Amino acid sequence: MxxxxxxxxxxxxxxxxxxxxxxxxxxxxxxxxxxxxxxxxxxxxxxxxxxxxxxxxxxxxxxxxxxxxxxxxxxxxxxxxxxxxxxxxxxxxxxxxSFVEDTATEEPSPGWVSRNLLSLVEAMAPNPAVVIDPHWDLLAWNAGYAALLTDPARLAPKQRNLLWLVFRWPPSRRLLAQWEPEARSLLGQFRAHAARHPHDRRYAEIVGELMADPDAARWYAERAIADFQPAVRHFRHPTAGDLRLRYVKLAAVEEPGHHFLAYLPDDRTTGAGLRTLTGHG
Missing domain, CATH: 1.10.260.40 (lambda repressor-like DNA-binding domains)
Incomplete structure (x- = not known):
């Protein structure tokens, strides 16, 4: 029994x-x-x-x-x-x-970003780059990322989160040309992670904040799951105009749980737009 x-x-x-x-x-x-x-x-x-x-x-x-x-x-x-x-x-x-039970203890994610990873983020400029932790909180970013979206330093610490920016930061719906499918995919990826950590306070806190958004609440209730797929994201930037950026995600082997995200120009016009945004052109 x-x-x-x-x-x-x-x-x-x-x-x-x-x-x-x-x-x-x-x-x-x-x-x-x-x-x-x-x-x-x-x-x-x-x-x-x-x-x-x-x-x-x-x-x-x-x-x-x-x-x-x-x-x-x-x-x-x-x-x-x-x-x-x-x-x-x-x-x-x-x-x-992912629910197959394993007796091995999951290695905790460090609450800091190494000098090597910080150097990589900075070296990506003018291309936007950021480091996120397992909760998708933003740990480090460069000038390109701040210019493309918003400077996370201006946000409250608990708002420095990728999901918060997509669902709770109003300009994101205008900035992302394909906001709904991309927001659904990100939420599905996040749900897959959060479901394996039901007692994690930070995951619960983020989900609670997301439930204030009607779209996020409805989609979360559907229990939709997604996995990461490399893609070209179309941004409609108020200053730089149309930008087409290839979204890249890499795991930081030396820092368990951390991921490096970068947005690479998919065409020359986008590359020029990024340089203009950050003053590199």
Whole structure:
């Protein structure tokens, strides 16, 4: 029987419940017709029944029910079978597999940025560059980043966050030409990280702030998950005009949890615009 007979407390169960809620949301979006299953006018369950998913995944009805209820731990093999049964995409499958429980302790992220990484950020000018921590808080940035968006030094410390800038800083909706799809993608990436740390106060604080935005609140409730994809972002800057920037993200191996983000010009006009913004041209 599932339970806490091994001495596990609620801290271990909370991620399981998040996983269960995610699986349920994906089960409810599928229809029997999509899966080649017979329909029924008496069907009351939105989407597939639990037993139907269990059959498609090759596991018992009760085990899948316990999985959705957050009552059991399970293996990568089972979760892969469930992901296939629910027709999860690559990002959703990776999200589900991230809940496979590991006894290894996650190495904490340092609260500082090394001299080497700071030098790299500065050397990128006039191209915008920034370093973020696991909560997507901005730790270091250059003049190009401040000129493209806003100078984070002018913001309150808790507002120096990538998600805050996208959803709570009003100019972002005019600055990003494709604001909605990019905002949805960033929120999906952030949710995948936050879901694995349900007791982290900073994640909870950021989510609470985001819920004040109607779009963020609605999309977050959908439990949409996304993974990072290199892309060209189109900015409509009030001073520099149209800018097309390739968005690059690199992990800082020497500083666990830190990522280096850079915006590289995709054409000569953008390069000239960045130089004008920062006084390099």
């Amino acid at each position: 599932p339970g806490n007979g091994n001495g596990e407390g609620t801290d271990r169960n909370t991620p399981r419940k998040e996983l269960g809620a995610f699986l349920r949301s994906r089960r409810e979006r599928l229809t029997p017709a999509e899966m080649g299953l017979p329909g029924s006018p008496r069907r009351r369950t939105p989407g597939l029944r639990r037993g139907e998913v269990a059959e498609l995944a090759g596991i018992s009805d009760s085990w899948y029910a316990w999985l959705e209820q957050g009552r059991v731990r399970t293996s990568e093999q089972v979760l892969r079978s469930v992901a296939r049964a629910l027709r999860l995409d690559e990002a959703e499958t990776a999200h589900v597999l």
